[in-house]
Amino acid sequence: MAEIxxxxxxxxxxxxxxxxxALKLQSLPMPEPGExxxxxxxxxxxxxxxxxxxxAGPTYIPAVPLGMPMWGGIxxxxxxxxxxxxxxxxxxxxxxxxxxxxxxxxxxxxxxPDMGGLPLSAAQGLFGxxxxxxxxxxxxxxxVKPGQTFVVSGAAGSVGSLAGQIAKIQGARVIGIAGxxxxxxxxxxxxxxxxxxxxQRENVRKRLGDLCPNGVDVYFENVxxxxxxxxxxxxxxxxxxxxxxxxxxxxxxGGPVSGLDMLPVLLKxxxxxxxxxxxxxxxxxxxxxxLGQWLAEGKxxxxxxxxxxxxxxxxxFKTLFQSGASHKGKMMVRVDSQAN
Amino acid sequence: MAEIxxxxxxxxxxxxxxxxxALKLQSLPMPEPGExxxxxxxxxxxxxxxxxxxxAGPTYIPAVPLGMPMWGGIxxxxxxxxxxxxxxxxxxxxxxxxxxxxxxxxxxxxxxPDMGGLPLSAAQGLFGxxxxxxxxxxxxxxxVKPGQTFVVSGAAGSVGSLAGQIAKIQGARVIGIAGxxxxxxxxxxxxxxxxxxxxQRENVRKRLGDLCPNGVDVYFENVxxxxxxxxxxxxxxxxxxxxxxxxxxxxxxGGPVSGLDMLPVLLKxxxxxxxxxxxxxxxxxxxxxxLGQWLAEGKxxxxxxxxxxxxxxxxxFKTLFQSGASHKGKMMVRVDSQAN
Numbered sequence: 001m002a003e004i005x006x007x008x009x010x011x012x013x014x015x016x017x018x019x020x021x022a023l024k025l026q027s028l029p030m031p032e033p034g035e036x037x038x039x040x041x042x043x044x045x046x047x048x049x050x051x052x053x054x055x056a057g058p059t060y061i062p063a064v065p066l067g068m069p070m071w072g073g074i075x076x077x078x079x080x081x082x083x084x085x086x087x088x089x090x091x092x093x094x095x096x097x098x099x100x101x102x103x104x105x106x107x108x109x110x111x112x113p114d115m116g117g118l119p120l121s122a123a124q125g126l127f128g129x130x131x132x133x134x135x136x137x138x139x140x141x142x143x144v145k146p147g148q149t150f151v152v153s154g155a156a157g158s159v160g161s162l163a164g165q166i167a168k169i170q171g172a173r174v175i176g177i178a179g180x181x182x183x184x185x186x187x188x189x190x191x192x193x194x195x196x197x198x199x200q201r202e203n204v205r206k207r208l209g210d211l212c213p214n215g216v217d218v219y220f221e222n223v224x225x226x227x228x229x230x231x232x233x234x235x236x237x238x239x240x241x242x243x244x245x246x247x248x249x250x251x252x253x254g255g256p257v258s259g260l261d262m263l264p265v266l267l268k269x270x271x272x273x274x275x276x277x278x279x280x281x282x283x284x285x286x287x288x289x290x291l292g293q294w295l296a297e298g299k300x301x302x303x304x305x306x307x308x309x310x311x312x313x314x315x316x317f318k319t320l321f322q323s324g325a326s327h328k329g330k331m332m333v334r335v336d337s338q339a340n
Numbered sequence: 341m342a343e344i345x346x347x348x349x350x351x352x353x354x355x356x357x358x359x360x361x362a363l364k365l366q367s368l369p370m371p372e373p374g375e376x377x378x379x380x381x382x383x384x385x386x387x388x389x390x391x392x393x394x395x396a397g398p399t400y401i402p403a404v405p406l407g408m409p410m411w412g413g414i415x416x417x418x419x420x421x422x423x424x425x426x427x428x429x430x431x432x433x434x435x436x437x438x439x440x441x442x443x444x445x446x447x448x449x450x451x452x453p454d455m456g457g458l459p460l461s462a463a464q465g466l467f468g469x470x471x472x473x474x475x476x477x478x479x480x481x482x483x484v485k486p487g488q489t490f491v492v493s494g495a496a497g498s499v500g501s502l503a504g505q506i507a508k509i510q511g512a513r514v515i516g517i518a519g520x521x522x523x524x525x526x527x528x529x530x531x532x533x534x535x536x537x538x539x540q541r542e543n544v545r546k547r548l549g550d551l552c553p554n555g556v557d558v559y560f561e562n563v564x565x566x567x568x569x570x571x572x573x574x575x576x577x578x579x580x581x582x583x584x585x586x587x588x589x590x591x592x593x594g595g596p597v598s599g600l601d602m603l604p605v606l607l608k609x610x611x612x613x614x615x616x617x618x619x620x621x622x623x624x625x626x627x628x629x630x631l632g633q634w635l636a637e638g639k640x641x642x643x644x645x646x647x648x649x650x651x652x653x654x655x656x657f658k659t660l661f662q663s664g665a666s667h668k669g670k671m672m673v674r675v676d677s678q679a680n
Contacts, residue, residue, distance in 0.1 A: 060607050224602060228602075243606050244606075257603065258599065259598065259599025260599045261597050262564060262586055262600050262612065262614070263597065265583060266586060267399050267400050267614070268400075268614060269400075271612065271613045272602065272611065272612040274602070274605040276606070276607070276609050279609050
């Protein structure tokens with residue numbers, strides 16, 4: 001086993017979108033697992049907009065300490081275990097770091113079950129946080145009903161692309177908002193969305209007004225800002241907004257945040273419900289079962305956008321915040337080239 | 341009976357806070373009730389921030405047509421009736437206009453019951469829209485629980501002052517936000533609020549942080565803008581925002597609306613629920629019964645701010661939008677000097 005493990009270390013809090021100054025790839029001594037801990041060789045690292053929040057300050061979890069490896073969702077193979085429940089060779093998922101190797105409490109990792117012929121990447125691309133968030137947001141928070149009009153922003157992202165398909169399975173009419181013609185074509189032609197709106201080239205508010213003369217019943221909000229307000233302006237009476245993310249706002253430290261206009265929410269008797277997957281962990285079992293069933297039935301598709309090499313994690317992460325970037329679906333880094 | 345009835349006529353849509361150009365007092369022929377209608381001598385006219393929305397364009401009701409008397413809640417005495425259910429001399433409430441005399445469909449007016457020694461103004465100052473909105477917002481929408489921290493903005497207004505007292509009766513700790521030291525003293529010394537914050541002189545966000553280290557559980561939102569965002573920044577985990585009004589935003593036609601920052605709503609798993617009294621009319625019976633009981637028990641107080649003379653309605657209305665204006669409680673115009 002190598003004596004050295006590389007990590008992306010948080011050396012300063014990010015200012016705006018300057019992640020190059022915030023994260024540095026460093027070689028560190030191999031971490032050693034203590035009692036009840038396991039040492040994991042990272043296979044895949046999950047890249048998510050929420051990572052930005054963890055860098056910047058306390059959110060629903062404390063901030064990543066300066067000088068420490070950046071936190072992230074990982075999947076990996078156990079190489080050493082000081083806990084009876086986990087054995088070397090086990091494939092596990094958990095909240096690790098942007099590192100070649102991570103030490104995690106055995107109690108906090110979950111063994112990834114046999115994927116039934118699916119590649120391991122499906123555990124992050126379809127199941128796990130992306131699918132769980134999409135499922136909870138559509139079913140528990142959005143509570144979409146057959147025949148309703150469902151709109152999702154960030155629709156080509158990991159959560160948005162699944163959320164739209166789940167709403168479609170529930171019998172809704174589904175409209176996705178994304179940042180390029182190519183993404184929009186993917187939503188309608190590959191994923192079965194009824195319509196897609198390219199916010200870079202179209203007037204979202206007007207187009208939604210044309211597509212939804214009776215208004216938007218459920219809005220799955222991933223982006224905020226101008227796109228969010230264009231949807232809010234089109235809410236139907238009693239509409240529900242499932243507030244999952246505000247990716248357009250995350251890099252505006254200290255600058256003026258673009259809040260959501262509440263007048264349409266007031267006049268329509270609508271609601272906005274913020275949600276964090278951590279509060280719905282008890283729902284992940286059902287979510288995974290349903291997602292697996294729908295995948296087997298050919299009713300849902302997932303897409304993983306895999307970057308090879310831990311050294312390329314930062315460049316890939318930055319594209320999460322670039323309007324019109326080409327990635328689709330779940331952004332992952334294959335840290336170990338042997339991972340399937 | 342006079343042959344002439346004065347009305348405030350909407351001659352153009354308001355631009356910003358220029359209500360002088362929008363409304364003109366005109367003498368019009370006495371309106372004549374048709375079949376099933378009643379002619380009412382206006383006793384009291386209710387002045388509410390929502391009136392501004394009805395002038396400006398369609399909301400949850402159509403806009404007031406240009407060239408027509410401005411709409412408003414009125415109470416009056418029936419002088420002529422073409423409907424068997426209503427008799428001359430009956431005291432009724434309804435959705436009338438800013439006029440000496442109104443013609444209303446008999447089916448749309450409600451007879452105001454004997455007030456048991458209370459002045460008629462209590463029907464608008466404690467019961468009716470103000471009390472109903474406060475009751476529904478606290479009980480149905482805010483769902484405040486004993487021991488929770490409840491914050492209300494526009495706290496010295498008709499709805500806000502009642503909402504804070506209702507939350508107090510439910511066992512909450514109550515903090516009001518208002519626009520002058522005098523109003524704040526009234527909230528704490530007369531109405532029993534635990535604390536009051538003068539947003540004209542204090543840093544609302546910091547003061548709330550000091551007063552509520554565990555956050556705000558229920559926020560009754562009447563104003564929006566900077567005050568709204570100062571409260572939202574202090575929401576507790578799972579907080580509820582009862583979105584009743586956004587009076588700081590109503591005059592910003594075409595200008596940049598200050599939306600509510602949704603990041604705290606997201607991170608706290610909080611919710612914002614817009615509500616309109618029209619959707620809760622079935623709750624008014626319970627609201628009035630409870631408000632009457634609490635008044636009799638000395639648990640709640642109401643304040644009416646009465647301007648004499650229809651000709652003074654506009655000047656009084658404008659103060660609803662002036663930060664630090666001196667009015668408290670329910671703004672009313674006594675149109676008939678004989679009204680009690």
